[in-house]
Amino acid sequence: MEYILHILVMVCIYGILAVSFNLLIGFAGLFAMAQAAFYAFGAYATAILTLKLGLPFPVDLLLGVLITAFIGALVAIPAIRISGTYLVVVTLALQVIVIAIATNWKDLTGGTDGLRGIPSLNIFGYALDNPGRFLPAAIVALGICFWVAWRLANSPFGRALRAMRENESAAEAVGKNLLYMKVAVFAFSAGLAAVAGSLFARYLNYVGAESFGIDETIYMLAMVILGGTGNLWGSLVGAAVLVILPELLKFVTLPTEIADKSHLIIYGLLLIVILRLRPEGLLAERSTMRHLPHVDDTNRHGAEMTAPLPKDEVTLSGNDLHKRFGGIVAVAGFNIVLKSGSITGLIGPNGAGKTTAFNLLTGFLSLDSGTITFRGRNITGLKPHNIVRAGVARSFQDLRLFTKMTALENVMVALPNQAGDRVFDVFFRPMKIHREEQDNLVRARAVLDFVGLTHKAYETAENLSYAEEKLLVVGRLLATGAEVFLFDEPLSGLDRTTLAEIFPIVRKLADSGKTICIIEHNLDVIKELCDVVYFLDEGHAMAIGTPDQLMNDPALATRYFK
Amino acid sequence: MPLEEEAQGRKDMLKPIGAALTAAFFITTSAALAAEKPKDPDVIHIGALFAMTGKTSFYGTVMSQGMKQAIDEINAKGGVDGIKLEADIEDHKGGVAKAGVDGFTRLRNLYNVQAVMTSFSPPTLAIAPIADEQKIFLINGGGVSNNLVGASKYLFHNRSLASDLGHAAVSHAHDLGLKKMAELAWNSDAGDNIVKVVDEYWKKNGGTVVASEKMDVGASNIDTQVAKIRAGNPDFIGLWLFSPDPGLAAKRIRDFGLKVPLIGVEYTADVQKLGGAALEGYEFTSDYFQPSADEPWSAAFAKGYKERYHSDPDFYAANYYEGVYVIAEAMKRARAEGGDWYHGDKIAAALRANPTFKSVYGGSMVFQANGVAKKRVALFKVQNGNKVFEKYIEAK
Amino acid sequence: MDLFAQLFVNGLINGSHYALLGVGFGLIFATTRIVHFAYGPIFTAAAYAAWFAANVLGLPIPVAMVFAAAVAAVLGVITYQYLYLPFERGQSSSHVTLIASLGLFIVLENLIAIIFGTGGRVIDGYQYGIFLVGPIYFSSVQLGQVIAMVVLTALLGVYLARTRHGKAILATTDNPEMARIIGIDTVKVSRLVFAIGSALSAIPATLILLKDGATPSMGFFAVFIAFVAVIVGGVGSLRGAVAGGLALGMVESLGLWKIPTEWQSSIAFIVLFLVVLLRPQGLFGRTVS
The missing domain is CATH 1.10.3470 (ABC transporter involved in vitamin B12 uptake, BtuC)
Structure with a gap:
């Protein structure tokens, strides 16, 4: 009819x-x-x-x-x-x-x-x-x-x-x-x-x-x-x-x-x-289910991920960084040098400029003045996504996971150089993308194995426990394939047992030659993890040294450690 | 008053024609006996596409009321040669093309309609090609755009075109010796049609257009337009608007202290309600619809309408009421030819064969070759809230 | 110059109308984060309530206005309690609530058209006064629109800043999570803002009834312009909603000084479009995070 x-x-x-x-x-x-x-x-x-x-x-x-x-x-x-x-x-x-x-x-x-x-x-x-x-x-x-x-x-x-x-x-x-x-x-x-x-x-x-x-x-x-x-x-x-x-x-x-x-x-x-x-709508959003590859394949990538890099080389350095917001000086004359294979801690009172420093180093805020170099290349003024692609990745204090996506997808999306990110390739090079996806699944599996979340691969991020979320943040960062990782309080709010799970992961990364920088308040964590510590206040480094040196510094003790 | 006398004279002249047509209408034609036995449907469904919901659903209300009254009356007298009529009304949501096509397709399929009453430009234009292909008789008593003329070879109009009404209105202004015109028009096909015709006429006849403003259909805020019109310091203001906006416009114009004459093309109960006292002295050209003792059919219609719906009919109700009678009469004539008569093209052919029909406005109307019925257009003036007939205006 | 002055005053008047609509809508939106589409038909219902009170019951217009505000407030609270609250409790996304609100919009608008008919309604025999100041005309209703906006916004401002309930509203607007933690019953606060916001809409509704009459479809434009005024001015700020409404009214009026009036309904949006392109941080300097 x-x-x-x-x-x-x-x-x-x-x-x-x-x-x-x-x-x-x-x-x-x-x-x-x-x-x-x-x-x-x-x-x-x-x-x-x-x-x-x-x-x-x-x-x-x-x-x-x-x-x-x-x-x-x-x-x-x-x-x-x-x-x-x-x-x-x-x-x-x-x-x-x-x-x-x-x-x-x-x-x-x-x-x-x-x-x-x-x-x-x-x-x-x-x-x-x-x-x-x-x-x-x-x-x-x-x-x-x-x-x-x-x-x-x-x-x-x-x-x-x-x-x-x-x-x-x-x-x-x-x-x-x-x-x-x-x-x-x-x-x-x-x-x-x-x-x-x-x-x-x-x-x-x-x-x-x-x-x-x-x-x-x-x-x-x-x-x-x-x-x-x-x-x-x-x-x-x-x-x-x-x-x-x-x-x-x-x-x-x-x-x-x-x-x-x-x-x-x-x-x-x-x-x-x-x-x-049906508050989610008649048909709710579903993740495209994929079968994780077998463990044998992933070992290779796992090994790749932690393949040793040369240590003690300068990777990321910030030179005389300045940033003010209106009348408020956030960062003034901050210098930092990060080296491969070592874990650097950033400590200091609230408002000292720690997170701002991270934002400047990763392009999320534009500098008023100063230069940032990565392995000798000037990366000042690059957009955040280009800085990540260059090799410097960061996490956020408030996690910012992709909450409605599965753990696996959170990792997959972070993998670098995906041809499938380009719509041209999506439509005109389907085979290439298919192969690449198979490969990336293996990589993602390796990352999940590394942070111990394989059994949660198909859980959406919002259904993970707090500790698992923190692990996924590490995993997602790892997946970017960057060489320098800037962690913004990755360990805050975790209990001792969970800390004991994460410490070795971070350590292992550093041992494989990655460059790691951590903002942290917990001095026990700093003591246990860090090789070098920057004490920040009023927008610049007041002191630099090993954890023990800084904690025994009488001037700092009165100011901060009490 | 000479004007009234003249009108009266013409009314008298038209009366016998009306009576003859009435007779023709109510006596079943004897020609049917001679032809092939007609193939009749069980029930004649008459479709309609009206604005039953949305911003302009006021139109749907009055149009459907007029239509239903006519159908009930005809059925009470035995329908079309004994076949009952049924109204099937679909909603085009105030002139949405797609909704019109939805409704039209539904009418065609569920009720096998052969005649559809339509309204508003976009849905009518959208169904016109389908009507052409499927040979469906269409009659429009509301839409006034010139673009509708000839959109389908089966499309007829028992409504004067906006441009004709506008033309009549400015020629009256010209007669009054006015020079500077300001106009406020609907930002729609109807408004555009009038502006085009009126501006051309006005300039050709030595007048000037000091302000030409547009308002959206149903817009409530027209202060800017009125301020600009006032700044033009006109001799009169042309209101090229339709229900209920002439009322609102008149009110705002008077609020702004403008006392110049207002001349328009429409006056309905809604216009009156919104405009109130501001409309005093408003002159307008319109299809001549004036129920009175001299016009028994219009008086009967008005009385019946009032009994059914507790309000006075305006000419939209009258047009769709009349439209049903036109359809019924054309069907009767088509049926008289016998055979497989129940098709839109046969009905249209019957109309074209003898395009004169009795009009509820009094007298008769003649459908011209372009499908538009030539109706009497008259000039009215609002006095004490009532419209008072002034004179007929010869449509160009 | 006379024309400019008149257009300026027109802009101020209509801007005040938009501003007051925006204040009511914005209060609800900022506090509950609900895009309360049905604000439109509740506005319409208020106009008809005022018409009913004045025309059928024969009450004086100020009383009719209060009656309309009461009707609107009750409708607003019912809407929150029986439509939005269940959705909120079901953890629905704000999009879902928006569409549910749209559903209610359709229901109410058609219900009003069935009950009161599709023609316009005016108060029989009501005549407003006309003022002439220099070359500028305005009516007593229009004056009422400006006064209503100024007075009601000022009262609302004082209420929010000074009273216990007002402070609870502000706290909830700032951070609902935190408000709950410090012991504010946010459901009660939501009910309160729906009552106040809806009652506020009844005032412009009644004034429109006096000025132009009421029609069943008058609500769409009201909620649309209120929404735009709030977003232009900045969500969560009383001053923003007022500024947004006035800006819309002004642009709409003055913009047509030299531009043909067929652009009336879009001129404000053209300006808006350009402004947001040039100043993405918003019209009134707030930065978008």
Whole structure:
């Protein structure tokens, strides 16, 4: 029956939209409220290119997708600098502006009358001019769009997106280029929405501004959330439910004057009920399960990881670092030299500038003055992800694990030089990425073995105990393959038994020639672990020496050790 | 008053035609006997696409009320040659193309409708190609955009186009000897159509346009527009707006101390309610709908409407009421041809064969080749809250 | 210049309206982190409540306004208690609550349309005064919009800073976790902000009823502009919501001085878009962490 076929066509179109929107909201965590504007670009591109320039299929579609993807990428540029609520406002603004232009640029868009007479799709002389004929094309389009989104979401790139969603700075700290990721995901999301727009124009043979308002964006948002964020199948289900449900409700017979309004009331109530029953959405986010490789394979990588490096060489050094915030001096004239194979402790009272020093050394804060070198190379002013890639990684005092991802994924995402982080490779070098993933699984297994979390590989990070979380932080840092590790209070809040588990791990790393620097308050830990200790106060090193030297220094004792 | 006399004269002139048409309507045609036996449906479903929800659901309310009243009346008199009518109303959510297509497809499939009443530009434009392909008779009594004309060969309009109403309104302003026009128009197809026609006419006839402002449909804040209009110091203000916005606009304009004449193209119960005293003296051109003792059908309709819905009908209700009668009459004529008559194209052909129909506005209306019914357009003036007929205006 | 002065005053008036909407919405949003979409239809319900009190019960307008505020407060608290709180207790994400709120929005808006009909409602026979100051016109209702914003915001500011309940609200806004630790019943605080925020919305709602009349769909714009005002001004600050609302009103009005009015609904967003691009740290200098 044509009516059912028509509804299915609409399910396909909204399926594409919901899937594309889920990439942004569910995977990248970018709350951009302009999806209907991207949808509009696709629809108007097809309408204008076919009507005014007479371009044939698929030229209109491809041009529409490219233009929209480009505009999506432009939106990503403010998105890199702003976050959260400001992104909502910028994109809402974009949504309103696009519709205003569609309404007011009458020569081009036909104003509120819209554009009519858009030619139907014509495949080898076979016109797709009714729902039955159009549905196969819509299903193919949905299939292709879903595949593209699925490929992206389940690639290393998709994993990185989810890491960025969980915590942007932590994603940077494991070497991810946020700008690249945001631009790419916006371009893909917008481009896919444009496919839906083009389908819409071809199917209705009509495009008008009223079809792409903010209410459409909200409608798509409801599909994504109802279906389950971070689950692409969920978006399909969400789209199907929200398209079909109102049609089913039309069969509830009521007096004319209240019928349609009552249907909407029931619709609203059902929406609430479904969400109450399934607060995670109809289909919850799942990690892509993988089987860990056997132990034999991992030994090789385990050995690789702790393969001895030459010791006692200067790796990271900071020279005369300065940083002030407004009138407050945070770091002033700080010098530090870290050597391979040794563990350096950073101690000092609260507000002494320890964490600020870490932020400066890893590019999370920009220096006012001073230079940072790594193995003789000047890395001053590099972005955090580039500093990680160069070989200097850091952890955060507040852990910043990717909480909704499994322990295994937390480690996998941190592994260096993943070709799968690049969307080009995701689509055009699938075999390479497949091999690389197999390899990386082995590496990840080795890391998990090393920190003793193999049995928790498939647990999401939020379900780990505090001690396990701390171990995972170490594991994630280790996975970056960096040579220098800056740990910000990795041991605080742990009991003696857990400390006894972690000490050997840190020691082992240092013994293998890694460079380690630890911010710590617990003097017992310092004494037990560190080779050199910097005592920081008022933004610079007041004293440097072995733990014993510093603790026996009378001046420091009165100031700090008491 | 000479104006009134003239109007009265024309009314008298039109009366016999009306009576003849009424007779033709109520007597089943005898021609049917001669033709092939007609293939009848069990029930005639008449579809409708109205704004039943959303910002403009006010329209859906009055349109569906007019439609249902007509269907009940016709059924009470035996339907179309004994076949009962049934209304099936779908919601296009205030002019959303997709919702219109959803509803239209549903009507086609579930009820095998052959005639659909439609409203608003985007849904009508979106269903037009489907109607063409499936040969469905369409009649629109609400949407006023020029773009609707000829969108489908089965699309008819028993509503004057906005541009015609606007043209009539400014020609009246011209007659009054006004020179400087300010206009406030809906930022929509209807508003744009009027502005285009009106500006051209006004400039050609030596007037100046001192301010041309736009407002969103249903916008509540138009202070900026009114301030700009006031700054233009106009002789009169053209309100190219539709329900309920002329009321709001008149009120804001008077608030700002502007006392110049207001001339518009619509006045409904809602306009009156929102505008109140500010509308005193407001002149508007509109489809001539004035229930009175001289027009028995319009009086009967108005009375029936009031009994059913406890409010006075406005011309939107009247148009869709009338539209049902047009459909029923066209179907009757199609059926008289006999055979497999129950198809939109046959119904449209019957309409085109004899495009004159009785109008609830009094007298008759003639559907022109472009599908638009030529109706009487009149100028009214609001006095003591009531619209008072001033004169007929010859549509161009 | 007369036009500019008039547009400036218009901007101030409409900005005050937006600001007051923003203050009510922002109080709820900042304290509970709930994007209370249904703020829109509750605003509408308040307008109809005022209409009912004034037109049907024949109460004087100030009394009708209080009645509307009471209705809105009750609706707000019910919404929190029976919609949001169960979601909160079920540990739902804020996105889920947002969509649930959207569901309620749809329910309430259509319910209002069924109960009160789809046509507009005005208070029969009500006439507001018109003032002429130099070349500038404004009405008593518009004056009321500005006064209501100033007075209510000031009262709210004092309430938050001085009273025990007010301080509990501020503490919860700052850090709900910490507020619970120091013994504040955050559920009670949430109920309180829903009551206050919703009651606040009833004042602009009543004034719009007096100015333009009430329609069932008036709530969408109200909650939309309130949301934008809050985010432009900065979440969690009373002053921010006021500044955001005024800025929107001003830009919308003055922006159209030389620009055609068909851009009315988007001009504020165009400016907003540009400003955020140039000043990503926000309009009023807060840094985004």
